[in-house]
Amino acid sequence: MGAPRKTHAPSAGQTVGPFFAFGLAYPKMHEVVFPHSAGAIVLGGTVFDGAGAPIPDAIVEIWGADADGSVARARGARRRDDHSFTGFGRAMTDDEGHYEFWTREPGPSGSGAAPFFAAVVFARGLPDKLHTRIYLPSDAAVLDADPLLASLDADERATLVATRTPDGGLHHDIRLQGEKETVFLAF
Amino acid sequence: MTDIAAAPESLLAAPDQASQREITREITELHAAYRTREGAGETLHATMHDFPPYRSSILRHPTKNPKLVDPETIELFSPAFGQRDVAKIESDLTLQHAGEPLGERITVRGRLLDSWGRPLANQLVEIWQANSAGRYIHQRDQHPAPLDPNFTGAGRTVTDDAGEYLFTTIKPGPYPWKNHVNAWRPAHIHFSVFGTSFTQRLVTQMYFPGDPLFALDPIYQSIHRQTDRDNLVSAYDHDLTVPEFSMGYRFDIVVDGPDATWTEGEEEH
Numbered sequence A: 001m002g003a004p005r006k007t008h009a010p011s012a013g014q015t016v017g018p019f020f021a022f023g024l025a026y027p028k029m030h031e032v033v034f035p036h037s038a039g040a041i042v043l044g045g046t047v048f049d050g051a052g053a054p055i056p057d058a059i060v061e062i063w064g065a066d067a068d069g070s071v072a073r074a075r076g077a078r079r080r081d082d083h084s085f086t087g088f089g090r091a092m093t094d095d096e097g098h099y100e101f102w103t104r105e106p107g108p109s110g111s112g113a114a115p116f117f118a119a120v121v122f123a124r125g126l127p128d129k130l131h132t133r134i135y136l137p138s139d140a141a142v143l144d145a146d147p148l149l150a151s152l153d154a155d156e157r158a159t160l161v162a163t164r165t166p167d168g169g170l171h172h173d174i175r176l177q178g179e180k181e182t183v184f185l186a187f
Numbered sequence B: 001m002t003d004i005a006a007a008p009e010s011l012l013a014a015p016d017q018a019s020q021r022e023i024t025r026e027i028t029e030l031h032a033a034y035r036t037r038e039g040a041g042e043t044l045h046a047t048m049h050d051f052p053p054y055r056s057s058i059l060r061h062p063t064k065n066p067k068l069v070d071p072e073t074i075e076l077f078s079p080a081f082g083q084r085d086v087a088k089i090e091s092d093l094t095l096q097h098a099g100e101p102l103g104e105r106i107t108v109r110g111r112l113l114d115s116w117g118r119p120l121a122n123q124l125v126e127i128w129q130a131n132s133a134g135r136y137i138h139q140r141d142q143h144p145a146p147l148d149p150n151f152t153g154a155g156r157t158v159t160d161d162a163g164e165y166l167f168t169t170i171k172p173g174p175y176p177w178k179n180h181v182n183a184w185r186p187a188h189i190h191f192s193v194f195g196t197s198f199t200q201r202l203v204t205q206m207y208f209p210g211d212p213l214f215a216l217d218p219i220y221q222s223i224h225r226q227t228d229r230d231n232l233v234s235a236y237d238h239d240l241t242v243p244e245f246s247m248g249y250r251f252d253i254v255v256d257g258p259d260a261t262w263t264e265g266e267e268e269h
């Protein structure tokens, strides 16, 4: 059954502004899982502007399934108890534009689906949020089968797939503008 | 590529320092152009990502249209916040220090709704703001207005079963910024909410009725339709005004659900 007609106009988004840190920071916000716990990896990268300069006042949030593909539903996801998987993390870029999370790699949410972190980006100078995805560097057949990735050319697709670091973590840069501009999403 | 990042505070001033007259002219021309495009059948995003009067957006907005996708399972859920995530006192920004902050005490109350008007319970609402003099506690805020030792300006709460939130705080002051010469932001409170689906994630700003700075502010005017701008202005509500205590403002927030977020007969997911 389709959804009925919407009755309420959505509130428009606005920039997060320059001075968000004291409002949005909370303890261990970038620790989706306890660092160095079983299966924990570092997911990190740099957020760049259209001139290739790092953005030191951006926020990256990730939201992902657990390793078995399940979605964390236990209420209280903002309090870090150092053992629960909450699925959600928030990271603010540092002066070099770098963000970093401790997390587990999400499992597929459906049969054969390519696993990814849902991600949203905010920044000073960015008038509204941007949605994107950070896919795990799975094998080509899995990525090919993903409806979004299959609709993109090779260059676009590369902006959505993280790369494996030598120590087993994930590296993923986000470019708000420019030649290798990240693919952003509308739903 | 830049190897050494510029000091963040050095980025806060736009290099060209246009006049207010020039910025206002740009805003007026862009709004007219958007009206023409929408009149021709194009649907524009409510907030323009590419809005040059907001100078720091010039290098920070995507140049390609977003890809329209069907949300996957994970995107139709959102983080499971709940009442135990925040202490009650965190919704009262006037109680965080030994003394009372200076300024006009206000209560801000409203509901968090989805696109079908359904109230969203158990939702985290985060706010942050300048003090009554227009100064942020942030170390990079260089506005030479006084800090208030009794005011931090950050609060959070979780919506109740009726989707309602309530904050007690101080009315923030307008503040200057370096987008152009004599640029001032209308008084505002920053709001962050999630919704039941990650696609609904929203960061916005609440304004106060009748602010003379509205027409001059490129951030507010990055929302190109008047009706959408009006929806971000709180309403003075005398029934919310607490006798001998605080002025009341009502501000409802509607998160944008794609149709896929509609689920029938399910209270929450």
Ligand SMILES: [Fe+2]
Pocket: A017, B130, B185, B188, B190
């Ligand atoms: Fe602000």
